[in-house]
Amino acid sequence: MKIRVGFGFDVHPLEEGRELWLGGVKLQAMKGAVGHSDADVLIHALCDAILGAANLGDIGTHFSNTDPRWAGMDSKYFLQEVTRMIAAKGWKIQNVDCTVTLEAPKVKPHIHAMQQALAPLMNIAPEDVSVKATTNEKLGYVGRMEGLNAYAVVLISRS
Ligand code: MG
Numbered sequence: 001m002k003i004r005v006g007f008g009f010d011v012h013p014l015e016e017g018r019e020l021w022l023g024g025v026k027l028q029a030m031k032g033a034v035g036h037s038d039a040d041v042l043i044h045a046l047c048d049a050i051l052g053a054a055n056l057g058d059i060g061t062h063f064s065n066t067d068p069r070w071a072g073m074d075s076k077y078f079l080q081e082v083t084r085m086i087a088a089k090g091w092k093i094q095n096v097d098c099t100v101t102l103e104a105p106k107v108k109p110h111i112h113a114m115q116q117a118l119a120p121l122m123n124i125a126p127e128d129v130s131v132k133a134t135t136n137e138k139l140g141y142v143g144r145m146e147g148l149n150a151y152a153v154v155l156i157s158r159s
Contacts (some may be wrong), residue, residue: 003094003159006053008152009120010044014102014145023106023114023131024051024076024121033067040075042131043077044101045150046118047075047082050093053156054086079121086156087123094155095128100149107133 018032033039115126136142
């Protein structure tokens with residue numbers, strides 16, 4: 001069996017009056033994420049990790065942020081599509097591990113819902129989806145609530 005690891009990172013600005021989609025779940029928040037699609041930073045980092053593991057480029061390669069087709073798009077579609085792309089090359093996702101950095105709101109109460117939302121899109125079980133979050137200790141742009149980050153690693157295998 002061949003295995004590969006992939007890593008993804010994403011950042012989006014935060015603004016008042018925008019929705020905050022994170023891990024496929026809409027959170028109640030003072031500020032939401034700004035982006036071409038629904039700006040789900042966690043899913044975007046996951047997509048990059050999956051594509052990176054299979055050496056298939058990055059999310060921008062496949063879903064350009066200047067393409068009007070993806071304006072306001074539900075990022076769950078991107079995750080489902082990248083899973084399909086690597087499956088076409090014989091790859092299966094084994095597990096994913098993600099960390100989000102943002103000052104507020106608290107992510108922990110929503111982790112179960114995120115695992116339930118994300119797992120079926122990647123054809124894995126919720127127990128194979130780890131989502132963690134930390135504040136940035138009020139430091140830098142994350143600390144000032146000007147933006148948020150997500151990091152993801154994924155293991156894929158092919159028999
Ligand atoms: Mg993004």
